Amino acid sequence: MSLGRVGLPWRPDVTHLHDWQAALTTAYLRHHPDVVSGSVQAPATLLTIHNLAFQGLFDASVTAEIGLPSTVMDVHGMEYWGHLSFLKAGVMWADHLSTVSPTYAREILTPAHGMGFDGLLRARAHQLTGIVNGIDQQVWDPVTDSHLAAPYARYSPRRLHAKAASKEALQRELGLEVRADRPLFCVVSRLSSQKGIDLLLQAWPRVASRSQLAVLGTGEAWLEDGVRHLADHHPGSVSATVGFDEALSHRMQGGADAIVVPSRFEPCGLTQLYGLRYGTLPVVARVGGLADTVIDANEAALRDGVATGVQFSPVEAGPLATALERTCDLFDDTAAWQRVQKRAMTREVGWETAAAQYAALYERLLATRTESALSAPSATSAPSAPSE
Numbered sequence: 001m002s003l004g005r006v007g008l009p010w011r012p013d014v015t016h017l018h019d020w021q022a023a024l025t026t027a028y029l030r031h032h033p034d035v036v037s038g039s040v041q042a043p044a045t046l047l048t049i050h051n052l053a054f055q056g057l058f059d060a061s062v063t064a065e066i067g068l069p070s071t072v073m074d075v076h077g078m079e080y081w082g083h084l085s086f087l088k089a090g091v092m093w094a095d096h097l098s099t100v101s102p103t104y105a106r107e108i109l110t111p112a113h114g115m116g117f118d119g120l121l122r123a124r125a126h127q128l129t130g131i132v133n134g135i136d137q138q139v140w141d142p143v144t145d146s147h148l149a150a151p152y153a154r155y156s157p158r159r160l161h162a163k164a165a166s167k168e169a170l171q172r173e174l175g176l177e178v179r180a181d182r183p184l185f186c187v188v189s190r191l192s193s194q195k196g197i198d199l200l201l202q203a204w205p206r207v208a209s210r211s212q213l214a215v216l217g218t219g220e221a222w223l224e225d226g227v228r229h230l231a232d233h234h235p236g237s238v239s240a241t242v243g244f245d246e247a248l249s250h251r252m253q254g255g256a257d258a259i260v261v262p263s264r265f266e267p268c269g270l271t272q273l274y275g276l277r278y279g280t281l282p283v284v285a286r287v288g289g290l291a292d293t294v295i296d297a298n299e300a301a302l303r304d305g306v307a308t309g310v311q312f313s314p315v316e317a318g319p320l321a322t323a324l325e326r327t328c329d330l331f332d333d334t335a336a337w338q339r340v341q342k343r344a345m346t347r348e349v350g351w352e353t354a355a356a357q358y359a360a361l362y363e364r365l366l367a368t369r370t371e372s373a374l375s376a377p378s379a380t381s382a383p384s385a386p387s388e
Contacts, residue, residue, distance in 0.1 A: 014044045014362045020056025023090025030093050044365035047094035052115045056086030098129045100268035101289030105130030133268045134351035142278045147250035157342045170255025174239035183331040184212045186256035188249045191219030196262030201226045202317035207324045214239040253278040262320050266290050273349040279341040282309035308344040
């Protein structure tokens, strides 16, 4: 398709690739005989890295099977610690790289977050852009969400009191005590070390006497056991639903007061964006896209009316426990809490900003490719005679 060989009446100007599953396209373009000979110009390529941890590693023996020359199995090609890395093809050969938040784009240039690719990425730092993801604001809308206890529980910044109905309905559904005077924290997540669920298990006892917790997710067995154990030992205060339930995730966003996202790294994150949209204040680690989308409710931010949640750093159990305590303190100040809720619910979390940024990036890539084509010598032209 990128070379116009599939019978379509058009060829792409820019091919936008996502993660290791599509990154191999850059290798095929680079090594295609017509591109190598100069008879065909490949389209500009953009690779978006959604999570650098997934690198598409395969045994070197697959090189011949996928139709690439053996020369790609080289440190300057796709070789990665004795394996063939599909992602590395894109990192090496895409015209431009992007990832899903500005902070994550900076983080992956460091050994701490670069997953072994930081050296390669530092070499391409001027061709790396971070653009925050958006969410579908029609699917995630507390005004029209059919998963909430309709119609009385649907709410908006101007009808924020109706959120209390969603909270009560959720507490009853999950077997929690119906308590309007305690903040209900929720977690909707993959239960993994990356997501910091173990940190939450260590931190939550600090606020167990003044809050509630509802967990929805599935993942690593020891963490599934951990959230079940916490629920068993705190009946009426903690609920653990191990599994995936799309409708329940909506009801948790609609009914909870705050959503906890304690990730050790987070390229962008979506649940905190849903939380902003629903006035369910995000409590987040100050990493990646979480740092870019949530404004900490510190004294200055509260005074200036710009706070949208609570951040913590470093990503450890102690700072997380402090963030949970700060959230409980804020919840106890009803007027301040509602001001932060309303601010959060009016933030732009859709795709409009990201779409404009991607469109500008496409235009830039196309302009660069056009300039390159104009400056390149014709494959059929004879060399100029030397001047005397």
